[in-house]
Amino acid sequence: MPLVTLTQGHLKLLELCPRRLQYTHLDQLAAPEDPEMLERQRWGTRFHLAMQQRELGLPLEPLLAQDPELATAIQALAEQSPDWFGLESNPTEPEVLRQSEHRRSLAWGSYELTVVYDLLRLTPHSGHIIDWKTYRQRPKKSQLTQDWQTRLYLYVLVETTDLDPAQLSMTYWFVPPPSAGKPKAVDRPGAVTLAYSLNKHRHTARDLRRLTRYLDDLLAAKNFPKVDTALGHCLRCPFALRCQRAARPADPLLSPIPTIDTIDEIPI
Numbered sequence: 546m547p548l549v550t551l552t553q554g555h556l557k558l559l560e561l562c563p564r565r566l567q568y569t570h571l572d573q574l575a576a577p578e579d580p581e582m583l584e585r586q587r588w589g590t591r592f593h594l595a596m597q598q599r600e601l602g603l604p605l606e607p608l609l610a611q612d613p614e615l616a617t618a619i620q621a622l623a624e625q626s627p628d629w630f631g632l633e634s635n636p637t638e639p640e641v642l643r644q645s646e647h648r649r650s651l652a653w654g655s656y657e658l659t660v661v662y663d664l665l666r667l668t669p670h671s672g673h674i675i676d677w678k679t680y681r682q683r684p685k686k687s688q689l690t691q692d693w694q695t696r697l698y699l700y701v702l703v704e705t706t707d708l709d710p711a712q713l714s715m716t717y718w719f720v721p722p723p724s725a726g727k728p729k730a731v732d733r734p735g736a737v738t739l740a741y742s743l744n745k746h747r748h749t750a751r752d753l754r755r756l757t758r759y760l761d762d763l764l765a766a767k768n769f770p771k772v773d774t775a776l777g778h779c780l781r782c783p784f785a786l787r788c789q790r791a792a793r794p795a796d797p798l799l800s801p802i803p804t805i806d807t808i809d810e811i812p813i
C-alpha cells in the first residue's frame with residue numbers, strides 16, 4: 546500500500562524505527578493493546594470532545610453531568626485559567642479563522658504533509674495553534690520544540706498562509722485525568738507556549754527533505770530496516786516479539802516516562 550499522506554506520527558516512526566513504520570502503516574498490523582494506554586486514550590477522547598463542543602458554542606453541562614471525572618478536570622482548568630486558557634477573542638485583533646479539529650495538507654513531492662490542529666486561531670497578523678495533551682508526564686520545553694508534531698504543525702501553517710514564521714506560536718495545554726481521591730499537584734493543568742522563527746522553519750524544511758528522500762529509498766527498495774537495539778527502542782515496542790528482539794511481549798512499564806509520540810494522541 547503506498548504511503549501518500551505523511552503525518553507527524555509517520556515522521557516520528559520513520560526516525561524512531563523504519564520497521565515499526567512498515568508494520569503499523571504499510572502492513573497495517575495491529576499492535577497488541579495495552580489496557581493502560583487504551584484508558585489514557587479514552588480520557589483524551591472525552592476531553593477533546595468537550596473542548597470541541599465548547600468551541601461549537603454547545604453547552605458542556607449535559608456532557609459533564611454524565612462524566613464526573615471530566616467535570617472535575619474542567620473545573621480545575623476553569624479555576625486555574627478563568628479566561629479559558631487566554632483563548633478568548635481579542636477585540637483589537639479580530640480572528641479571521643478559529644476552528645477546532647482544523648485539517649490542512651501541503652503537497653510535498655509525491656507526499657501530502659497533513660496536520661490536524663486541536664484548535665487554530667488566525668488573525669491578520671498572527672497564527673496560534675493549540676494542542677491538548679491529556680497525560681501526566683510533561684515533556685521539557687526542549688523536547689516539545691524538537692517534537693515532529695510541533696515542527697510539522699508550524700511548518701505547514703507557514704506554508705499554507707501568508708504569515709511569517711515569527712508571527713506563529715503553538716501552545717500545548719496539559720490536562721491530565723484527575724487522580725482518585727484527593728487532588729494532587731500533578732493534576733493541575735499547565736501550558737507551554739513555543740515561538741517559531743525563520744531559522745526553525747528552514748531547519749524543518751531541511752529535515753523534511755532528508756526524511757522524505759530516505760522514505761523514497763525505503764519504499765523503492767521495499768526494505769524498512771530494524772532500529773539498532775542499542776538505542777533501547779525495542780524494549781517497549783509492541784512488535785518486539787515479531788522482530789525477535791524479545792522473548793515475550795514488551796512491558797509498557799519498562800520505560801517509566803513514555804515519549805510524547807507513544808501516548809494518547811488521537812490518530813488522524
Ligand code: SF4
Pocket residue numbers: 562563564565568770771772778779782783784785786788790
Ligand atoms: S521491535 Fe525494535 S526493530 Fe522491531 S519494530 Fe519495534 S522498535 Fe523496530
